[in-house]
Amino acid sequence: MRGTIHIVSAADFWLLAAGIRRAQRQWWERVHKVETSRVDSAVAAVEKALRGRTCTLDELNELSRKAGLPGFAPGPELVRVPPTGTWNKRRAHTFALAADWLGPCTASEREGLEHLVRRYLGGFGPATRNEIANWAHVPVAWLADTLDRLALRSFRDEQGKELLDLPRAPLPDAGTPAPVRFLPTWDAALLAHARSAGVLPERYRPLIFRNKAPQSFPVFLVDGVVAGIWKLEDAKVRVEPFERLSRAARQEVEGETARLAAFHG
Numbered sequence: 293m294r295g296t297i298h299i300v301s302a303a304d305f306w307l308l309a310a311g312i313r314r315a316q317r318q319w320w321e322r323v324h325k326v327e328t329s330r331v332d333s334a335v336a337a338v339e340k341a342l343r344g345r346t347c348t349l350d351e352l353n354e355l356s357r358k359a360g361l362p363g364f365a366p367g368p369e370l371v372r373v374p375p376t377g378t379w380n381k382r383r384a385h386t387f388a389l390a391a392d393w394l395g396p397c398t399a400s401e402r403e404g405l406e407h408l409v410r411r412y413l414g415g416f417g418p419a420t421r422n423e424i425a426n427w428a429h430v431p432v433a434w435l436a437d438t439l440d441r442l443a444l445r446s447f448r449d450e451q452g453k454e455l456l457d458l459p460r461a462p463l464p465d466a467g468t469p470a471p472v473r474f475l476p477t478w479d480a481a482l483l484a485h486a487r488s489a490g491v492l493p494e495r496y497r498p499l500i501f502r503n504k505a506p507q508s509f510p511v512f513l514v515d516g517v518v519a520g521i522w523k524l525e526d527a528k529v530r531v532e533p534f535e536r537l538s539r540a541a542r543q544e545v546e547g548e549t550a551r552l553a554a555f556h557g
Contacts, residue, residue, distance in 0.1 A: 302394050304407070304411070305369075305371075305390060305394055306369075306390075306397040306398065306399045307399045307403060307404045307408075308404065308407065308408060308411070309397065309404070310397060310400060310401050310404030311401060311404025311406075311407060311428065311430065312408070312428060312429060313366065313369075313404075314401060315428075315429060315430045315431060315434065317331070317365070317366045317367065319429070320366050321365075324362050324363070324365075326361065326362070326365075330361075331361065331365050331367070332367075333359075334356070334359035334360050334361045335359075335365055335367030335368060336367075337358075338352075338361075338364070338368060339367065339389065341355050342355070342368060342370075342387075342388070342389050343389060343392065344392060345388070346373055346386050346387060347386070347388075348386060348387070349387070352370075352387055368389055368390075369390040369397070370387045370388065370389060370390060371387070371388060371389075371390045371393050371394070372387060373386050373388045373393065405430070405434070405438040406438055406441070408424075408428045408430070409424060409435065409438055409439065409442060410442075412424050412427050412428065413456065413458045413461065414461070417455075417456065417457035417458060417461055418445075418455035418457040418463075419455060419456060419457070420453055420455060421435060421436075421439060439456060443459065444458065444459065445458065445461070469515065471544070472512060472514055472544045472545050472547075472548045473513045473548070474510065474511075474512045474513075474522055474548060474549075474552050475512070475513065476510050477507055477509060477510050478507065478508055479510075479511075482508065482511070482518075490517070491517065491518065492517075493517060493518065496518055496534055499521075499534060500518070500521075509523075510522050512531060514537065514544075518534075519534060519535070519545075520533035520534045522549075522552075527556065527557055528553055529549045529552045529556070531545060531549060533545075
């Protein structure tokens with residue numbers, strides 16, 4: 293869904309897969325310029341070859357090429373199974389058919405899209421329609437009926453854009469203070485909110501995401517907003533604020549710094 297590895301429960305898996313299946317396939321066919329009928333027959337051949345066995349990524353790509361495809365096409369949903377890659381041994385991926393491990397998919401696309409929306413808003417709401425669609429890699433037009441059907445709460449942001457959220461999701465008062473927090477490299481709070489200035493002010497974005505540092509940086513938040521970066525050196529946590537911190541904020545950052553250093557120690 294995001295071009296990355298996801299860990300989900302067995303209960304979530306087929307619902308998420310059903311929601312994104314058609315969009316993923318259409319995107320793959322468009323990028324690789326392959327006709328749907330050709331992909332359908334090739335995917336069926338790959339799925340038959342995988343039934344009841346595991347395979348590596350190289351074996352998966354080879355099966356796809358033998359079936360006449362330029363690479364593995366979305367179709368047979370896969371899960372990563374043990375033994376698989378470790379931090380010390382990369383590309384040791386082992387795959388198997390999800391149906392072999394979880395049983396057949398019984399979820400419809402409609403049910404899957406509803407589940408996608410609920411899962412996204414449960415983690416990142418309130419959010420715009422485009423933010424939900426971008427996260428799921430599903431065209432926003434496909435979500436219109438789903439979003440209307442779910443009877444979601446509606447808000448407006450500072451620019452007047454519509455924000456949607458789950459009906460009974462907790463929403464703290466705007467004046468609620470947010471404690472200082474330290475986030476690691478590639479934290480989802482920054483990546484999932486790719487353009488959310490509420491978390492990462494635009495003036496700081498070039499300091500976090502730039503060509504010479506594509507891995508981003510560990511950051512710390514003051515009142516829920518990125519205020520600087522941090523790093524661990526010689527068992528000490530060093531912070532680099534982007535701007536001058538108030539005395540109260542500085543004291544709170546120092547306290548959290550000490551706790552983080554003790555954790556690493």
